[in-house]
Amino acid sequence: MMSEKLLNSMMRTILSAAAAAVLFVSAGSAAAWGLWDDFKTANVEKARVVDYSDLRRITTSEGQSYALFFALVANDRTTFAGLLEWTEKNLSGGDLTKTLPSWLWGQTGGGWGVIDTNNAADSDMWIAWCLLEAGRLWNEPAYTEKGRAMMALLKKEVRDVRNLGRVILPGRVGFEDKDGSVKLNPSYYPLFILKRFALEDAWWNSVYDGSLAMLVRSSPSGFAPEWAKFAPDGRYVVPDGTDYHEGSYNAIRTYLWAGMMSPEDPARPALVRQFAPMVEATRALNFPPEKTDVVTGDAGEPGPDYFGACVLPLLGDGRTAGLIRTVLTREGVRRDRYYGNVLMLYGLGFDEGRWAFDPDGRLVVRIEEARK
Template sequence: MRVRINKTIGVALTLGLAATASFGNMVKVAQTTAAPGACGDWSGYRAFVERFVQADGRVIDYSTPTQQTTSEGQSYALFFALVANDRATFDRLLGWTRTNLAGNQFDAQNMRLPSWQWGRKADGSYGVLDPNSASDSDLWIAYDLLQAGRLWHEAGYTQLGEALAAQIARQEMTTLPGVGPMLLPGPQGFKNGGVTRLNPSYLPLPVLRALAHEMPNGPWGKLADSAYRLIRTTAPQGFAPDWAAWQNGQFVVDPKNGDTGSYDAIRVYLWAGLASPADPLAKPWLAALGGMRARVAQTGIPPEKVSATTGAASGEGPLSYWGALAPYFKALGDEHGLGLARTHLAALDAAVPGREPVYYDRVLGLFGTGFIDGRYRFDEAGRLVPSWRNACD
């Protein structure tokens, strides 16, 4: 079944790419463009691609019963391919996303938000499991495309990124009175009566800055300010929650998921750590999240779950947490915390018989190790600065 499906995808991909000449030209160029070996091998990225990315560009989370692919996984893999200067993989990832998550409606003149979840259905066939989109993934894909257009000097990517960003602003944004523009987690299902549900981990400051830089007439600069207010207000003990809400003119505890901060919220610390120190919001954003640093200093581990309102914690976070926290510790100048993160993250490269690599560990591990090892950074305008830019251009 998998082979037959892949053949179908391949045919659809070929037809889809032919729909726009610029996209087709990008793929043709990519087939002859390899990452320069002189720039240094990124073994963690290679291991991730070999384990989790099919030849057709589909990222698979094997830990799920549906063998799911998410728009999040595609967006992160696109970012890593850009950091690795791996344009061939970037285009395969983009082509699969276009064909399967966006139904071949992913052109500058005809842009559809990608469905967030794809995988094995109850009848054994493969396809979209949930057509709703995920705004964080959409933001990252738009960012990836805009940066790819700039770094690889390809206007076709830029046009796609601008078109996607325009759809995000049109379909996945709302306005909170007295605060300003705010990102909804998706176009459907997050505004119910007087309650608007929000996800703090969906708002990476560097991504918002880059969109504001590229499209200054959009809502992105004001969204960065709104996002900071969300983070600061919903983390009274210095711990971010997975979810929050807006009700009666204020940020409140999410009525559905409560105030727990865990596998979603861990990314809030990651994005804060990645922000350029020159960004005027970087320092106060980090300061609003000081609870995690203090807790790790006290206990030596990040809690798996923590109450954002009381600070009560339980469990021990897995490797993915250390991946997310490594840039956070680095940005704070916390050498002890960074040393702990490095020690734990070394396990990502250690092959243990019988232990399968975990998708989320690998993904957040690549964000974290790639950053602290100097493979990439973001400048004040949110633009990606990969190490190959200077070494290999």
């Protein structure tokens, strides 16, 4: 009879080969994804993602970056190319390799155009990552080169904070004081993106380390804040102001990115432990709280249903996770709820096993043929 040790060894080999096979074939036909099709119908207009809850019918670099990710997962090359072209032309002055996208575009008094030229680092990171992975999975070197060029631009926005490490400023303007203090947004730093960057340039490993330290230090009570301030010596400080004391609509994404990390990423267990109070609060309320106090650890009333999508990857199986899945699946996409829609696509898509991230931040896409 085969020994348990040998059997386990064989199973690990088989699973590793299967994972490699998925990585290899993930440029093929991805499983059909009805929720993505619904989102395109509701929120994508001529290759731009529209937030209809704003009277200016705005488009953000965030929305474009998220849609690029969903198109990549769905193997929707036509939509991916259209989104990229629109973003480059309208948010980057025609060249992503030279100018990071402006974060806000929409209807102005003089017509349509850029409303705020500042960039949003999280969106830039997602776009660069999508380009690197599209280049790899679809064998499109032009995408890879654009992704690398965006990484070079992002490198200029990195600051080395003493006793904390290297972190990316949320944008070019408004996040750095003259004394060296920095204002950061914990929801801006999916660590798997930085892992993927490090495959192109090992220098980014130090940004991964600094970002991990920032995530842990900024949530001493187990709840992530909307914004976090760090003094020049790396101390986490909590100034007066709701943004620094409260975690809500920005911070909720922090749990989503942590939950989607590869189980083999050594940082994931640390973040799971750190954010355990949010998981406990979610189970007590059935949905995540809308607001949390990052100083006292107090949690408020349940937030909108789509907040549940962000905690779903940390919940695992159980009654609360089952309830969230049921409610979100029943609700579906709503045209006037852009932000809720994208969070729902992330949470449910990952929960359904449509994609995963390997330990180096590469995308593993579920292929329908591989499941037959």
